[in-house]
Amino acid sequence: MSSAKPDKLRIEQAKRDGHLTVPLMISVQQGRDEEVEQALERLGATVESRDPRIGYLRAEMPVDKVEDAYLIAGVSKVDVDEPLSNRLPEP
Numbered sequence: 001m002s003s004a005k006p007d008k009l010r011i012e013q014a015k016r017d018g019h020l021t022v023p024l025m026i027s028v029q030q031g032r033d034e035e036v037e038q039a040l041e042r043l044g045a046t047v048e049s050r051d052p053r054i055g056y057l058r059a060e061m062p063v064d065k066v067e068d069a070y071l072i073a074g075v076s077k078v079d080v081d082e083p084l085s086n087r088l089p090e091p
Helices: 008-016 033-042 063-069
Strands: 021-028 046-051 054-060 075-078
Touching: 008 021, 008 063, 008 075, 021 033, 021 063, 033 046, 033 054, 054 063, 063 075
Parallel strands: none
Antiparallel strands: 021 054, 021 075, 046 054
């Protein structure tokens, strides 16, 4: 099992803001990128890019499945990528 921890605050904010998916940057153990990509796709993610040389995947993940991504064998870290909203912060 992965030692990655969900960014629960950002995930909950995405849900409150009505996002159906969130962009994730996923660090993958060497040699396991294809296996992780297939597992993500089974969870409904769309893998947008993959770089096995440095061990990462970028995927658009259904917001209600993000926490499952942390449980995939071969995943070492999961980060919610980039701001989820283009809104300016309220003062």
